[in-house]
Amino acid sequence: MRRAGAARRDLTGPSDASAASADGLPLPRRVWAVVTLALGITLAVLDSSIANVALPTIAGRLGVSAAQSVWIVNAYQLTVAACLLPLAQLGEIVGFRRVYFAGLAVFVAGAFSCALAPSLPWLVAARVLLGLGGAGIMSVSTSLVSLTYPRSMLGRAVGINAMVVAAGTALGPGIAGAVLSVADWPWLFAIYVPIGLAALAIGRRVLPASLRAPHRFDPAAALLNAVTLCLVIVALDGAGRGTDAWVVGAQLCLALLLGALLVRRELRSPHPLLPVDLLRIPAFGLSVGGSMAAFTAHAMAYIALPFFFHDVMRKSPGEIGLLMTPWAAVIVLVAPLAGRLSDRHPAGVLGGLGMPLLAAGLAALALLPAQAHAADIVWRVTLCGIGFGLFQTPNNRTMIASAPLHRRGGASGMQATARVFGQVLGAAFMALAFQLLGDGGATAALWAAALCALLAGAASVLRLRRRAPAQNQ
Numbered sequence: 001m002r003r004a005g006a007a008r009r010d011l012t013g014p015s016d017a018s019a020a021s022a023d024g025l026p027l028p029r030r031v032w033a034v035v036t037l038a039l040g041i042t043l044a045v046l047d048s049s050i051a052n053v054a055l056p057t058i059a060g061r062l063g064v065s066a067a068q069s070v071w072i073v074n075a076y077q078l079t080v081a082a083c084l085l086p087l088a089q090l091g092e093i094v095g096f097r098r099v100y101f102a103g104l105a106v107f108v109a110g111a112f113s114c115a116l117a118p119s120l121p122w123l124v125a126a127r128v129l130l131g132l133g134g135a136g137i138m139s140v141s142t143s144l145v146s147l148t149y150p151r152s153m154l155g156r157a158v159g160i161n162a163m164v165v166a167a168g169t170a171l172g173p174g175i176a177g178a179v180l181s182v183a184d185w186p187w188l189f190a191i192y193v194p195i196g197l198a199a200l201a202i203g204r205r206v207l208p209a210s211l212r213a214p215h216r217f218d219p220a221a222a223l224l225n226a227v228t229l230c231l232v233i234v235a236l237d238g239a240g241r242g243t244d245a246w247v248v249g250a251q252l253c254l255a256l257l258l259g260a261l262l263v264r265r266e267l268r269s270p271h272p273l274l275p276v277d278l279l280r281i282p283a284f285g286l287s288v289g290g291s292m293a294a295f296t297a298h299a300m301a302y303i304a305l306p307f308f309f310h311d312v313m314r315k316s317p318g319e320i321g322l323l324m325t326p327w328a329a330v331i332v333l334v335a336p337l338a339g340r341l342s343d344r345h346p347a348g349v350l351g352g353l354g355m356p357l358l359a360a361g362l363a364a365l366a367l368l369p370a371q372a373h374a375a376d377i378v379w380r381v382t383l384c385g386i387g388f389g390l391f392q393t394p395n396n397r398t399m400i401a402s403a404p405l406h407r408r409g410g411a412s413g414m415q416a417t418a419r420v421f422g423q424v425l426g427a428a429f430m431a432l433a434f435q436l437l438g439d440g441g442a443t444a445a446l447w448a449a450a451l452c453a454l455l456a457g458a459a460s461v462l463r464l465r466r467r468a469p470a471q472n473q
Contacts, residue, residue, distance in 0.1 A: 103136020
């Protein structure tokens with residue numbers, strides 16, 4: 001029996017030495033492990049885009065207002081944001097496999113409950129369950145990817161993960177439209193069930209085991225983390241929706257106080273839930289900051305562009321969908337290539353190139369005349385996708401590679417938290433821009449998104465000043 005301080009092997013999976021080493025899994029087991037992870041992350045990503053598209057339909061069927069229906073989305077987002085870091089720490093303690101499989105099982109149960117929901121309260125509660133499952137999937141998926149591939153192929157592995165995320169984002173609206181054209185809204189959630197069950201069946205024998213940390217789970221830190229993040233998200237959402245300034249201010253002040261208590265607690269902890277130990281690593285901290293800025297830009301642009309195309313350029317809904325498609329489609333192509341490049345070249349160079357390309361694309365879109373041809377729009381949207389794809393995979397690779405092996409869970413959770421929080425920030429800033437500027441909010445948001453992209457690029461370049469020989473920073 002190993003004593004405290006030594007890592008224990010995750011007994012939930014195969015005990016072969018390769019399962020928890022830097023050498024990854026052998027073929028063909030590696031392929032099936034990737035399939036399992038891709039199915040799980042696709043479910044978590046699809047849900048956000050599908051639910052957004054289906055909100056008007058669901059609100060009409062349940063007889064609730066548009067404002068009330070927003071909680072169908074908020075319940076999922078808040079639960080995911082609150083649970084990512086706690087579940088990542090739990091993955092380090094009990095094993096990444098266990099958390100991933102538990103997340104998949106809870107997600108399937110939540111999807112089944114959503115499909116049976118007869119009322120809004122039932123649906124919101126089921127969405128909380130769905131968010132808990134999604135957080136379990138997302139919190140440890142990158143850690144499992146890093147154990148599936150050899151360290152020399154880590155960039156390629158993260159690139160495949162980014163490709164799956166982009167594909168899920170791109171396919172979500174189309175899937176929602178196709179399902180709603182032939183069936184009622186419960187089927188949007190029912191289709192998750194067989195996919196989740198397939199992932200559980202395949203992954204049972206192929207996912208890698210991991211070393212288990214001997215420390216205990218910290219429920220107090222988990223509660224502080226959850227309440228702090230939820231208060232910030234609710235406050236930002238309220239600011240965008242015109243909530244009284246004193247209410248927003250009170251929520252932010254309380255979040256700041258609780259956040260300070262959390263940081264103080266974690267600084268004294270040898271095994272922090274909030275990975276302050278990792279944030280002290282320059283490459284990791286800059287990657288987290290860059291990721292938040294990049295996903296803020298991505299969310300602002302993705303929300304602003306449909307309004308920009310509709311209100312400024314007078315495009316039809318069908319045309320808007322086609323004009324938005326190149327962004328995600330290009331990421332699907334660029335992300336694996338960027339992953340391969342990041343295995344051989346510094347991520348700071350790739351991100352430092354990608355984010356200015358995204359900023360240039362957004363600025364070029366904002367400067368478009370109302371009578372612009374489709375080709376003029378498409379190449380600009382494509383440039384945005386290329387820029388984001390060049391940044392995302394190398395940045396994620398640096399986050400994972402710069403963390404010690406026994407802290408991969410914390411790194412994976414922080415990566416997912418940075419992505420989700422950046423998306424929430426972008427949506428909140430977008431709502432605020434519409435409230436303050438009306439129809440001009442979309443154009444202003446594109447400029448603001450370009451600025452966020454430049455900040456992300458600057459974070460990437462700063463990593464080059466602190467390059468470590470063994471890491472592609």
